[in-house]
Amino acid sequence: MDPDELERRLAALPQAFQPTQATTRRAAVALVLHGPALDELLLLRRPERAGDRWSGQIGLPGGHQDAADADLVATARREAREEVGLELARDARLLGALAPVQAKARGVLLSMWITPCVFAAARALEPRTGPEAVETFWLPLARVRAGELAWTHRYRREEEERVLPAWKYEERVIWGLTYEIVSGLLRVTG
Numbered sequence: 001m002d003p004d005e006l007e008r009r010l011a012a013l014p015q016a017f018q019p020t021q022a023t024t025r026r027a028a029v030a031l032v033l034h035g036p037a038l039d040e041l042l043l044l045r046r047p048e049r050a051g052d053r054w055s056g057q058i059g060l061p062g063g064h065q066d067a068a069d070a071d072l073v074a075t076a077r078r079e080a081r082e083e084v085g086l087e088l089a090r091d092a093r094l095l096g097a098l099a100p101v102q103a104k105a106r107g108v109l110l111s112m113w114i115t116p117c118v119f120a121a122a123r124a125l126e127p128r129t130g131p132e133a134v135e136t137f138w139l140p141l142a143r144v145r146a147g148e149l150a151w152t153h154r155y156r157r158e159e160e161e162r163v164l165p166a167w168k169y170e171e172r173v174i175w176g177l178t179y180e181i182v183s184g185l186l187r188v189t190g
Helices: 003-011 072-084 141-145 176-189
Strands: 025-034 040-045 062-064 092-097 101-105 108-121 135-140 150-157 160-169 172-174
Touching (some): 025 072, 025 176, 040 072, 040 172, 040 176, 101 176, 135 160
Antiparallel strands (some): 025 040, 025 062, 150 160, 160 172
16 A cells, blocks of 8 residues: 555544543554555564563554653654654654554553554664664564464463464564554554
8 A cells, every 4th residue: 555545544534532531641652664565564572571561572662652742643753763763753754643542451451542653664764672672573464464474372361361363473473452553554554
């Protein structure tokens, strides 16, 4: 899909839900696409850290909105710079955003809403790892759409085992919140 068409589709989405409670935290993630048909998506692996809800998981560059961020697009751009060294304001075109999703960690809903901001890079970008990302890679969305990467992820929480849909790409398992957000993008791109 070309960037203009994806931008039109994102603009045509119904009005996004905007949480209004003062206690609700907001965050943003960057869905960075590139390739001839915007067919590759940047993902990262988070470092293993005690107390981190998403420790070691595959995710998207993103995080909490800071008071200094003008809006959630600014949050997504700042987080991409901090986590993977990308300057999205310079190197990628903002196409729009998906509706916010409620954050969850290991099956527990959190009082935080995440806005996925979609960017198109005209050329292949070279992300860098740092303290918040131990690995980056480009997920081939055509293989995801074709069902080649379909997987089932199992994890235990207390006494309960959960079985969730996932994708497996080169021994990396994409599941949970990242799976949900990327699935939303795939519904828009068709």
